Amino acid sequence: MANALGRPIWVPHQGQDEARRAQLTHLGLGDDPITGKGLLPFHTDGDRGEYKTRYLILYCLEASEDNQGGETLIASTENIAGILPADIYQILTQHDATTRFRLDAEGHFKSLTYRVYVPESASLMAYFPYPKSETPHWATIFSGFSAASSRDILTNMEEVLTKRSFCAHHWRKHDLLIIDNEKSIHARQPLTHGYRHVVRVICR
Numbered sequence: 001m002a003n004a005l006g007r008p009i010w011v012p013h014q015g016q017d018e019a020r021r022a023q024l025t026h027l028g029l030g031d032d033p034i035t036g037k038g039l040l041p042f043h044t045d046g047d048r049g050e051y052k053t054r055y056l057i058l059y060c061l062e063a064s065e066d067n068q069g070g071e072t073l074i075a076s077t078e079n080i081a082g083i084l085p086a087d088i089y090q091i092l093t094q095h096d097a098t099t100r101f102r103l104d105a106e107g108h109f110k111s112l113t114y115r116v117y118v119p120e121s122a123s124l125m126a127y128f129p130y131p132k133s134e135t136p137h138w139a140t141i142f143s144g145f146s147a148a149s150s151r152d153i154l155t156n157m158e159e160v161l162t163k164r165s166f167c168a169h170h171w172r173k174h175d176l177l178i179i180d181n182e183k184s185i186h187a188r189q190p191l192t193h194g195y196r197h198v199v200r201v202i203c204r
């Protein structure tokens with residue numbers, strides 16, 4: 001399936017030993033942002049370089065009958081120019097954003113600097129803010145703006161995009177979701193009861 005949609009992308013997890021990586025990938029334990037059970041704010045996957053991602057494929061290997069929460073949310077990002085306030089659109093297209101990712105509990109970080117929206121290719125890349133009550137796995141700052149203003153810009157943008165419409169997928173065993181990473185943003189609701197074991201492939 002992944003091969004049919006493009007070339008699968010192998011993303012190394014810096015600073016994690018093989019055993020922990022295997023545990024996270026196969027069991028989805030702990031607070032790992034990708035395979036964990038916690039809230040994951042809206043975002044697109046990958047970057048604008050080596051890990052540029054066209055499709056995200058999620059497959060549910062197992063889910064308990066009684067699982068609650070854990071939905072994957074998807075919102076369309078088509079026609080952004082037509083729906084975002086002009087001042088926000090101007091910032092997204094003319095200022096670089098830098099997202100700092102916390103890779104693991106041992107304090108490894110990675111930073112990415114990119115243009116959030118490139119009109120020529122209608123391509124969006126965005127990592128929306130965590131709620132203030134959560135320990136964030138990522139935070140984004142626009143060049144020339146404070147952390148607080150950057151948060152406001154992204155929160156406004158997220159509100160406009162998700163107000164239009166989004167769908168929430170509740171996982172059952174053997175469900176398969178193929179997400180177009182260039183036309184949508186996605187998020188995860190916290191899993192509050194039971195388990196879901198979802199594996200993922202990204203490809204270009």
Ligand SMILES: O=C(O)CCC(=O)C(=O)O
Pocket residue numbers: 034035040045056070071072073186187188198200
């Ligand atoms: O676990 C989910 O529902 C979504 C995970 C996700 O965003 C990802 O794997 O990129």
Ligand SMILES: [Fe+2]
Pocket residue numbers: 043044045056186
């Ligand atoms: Fe994702």
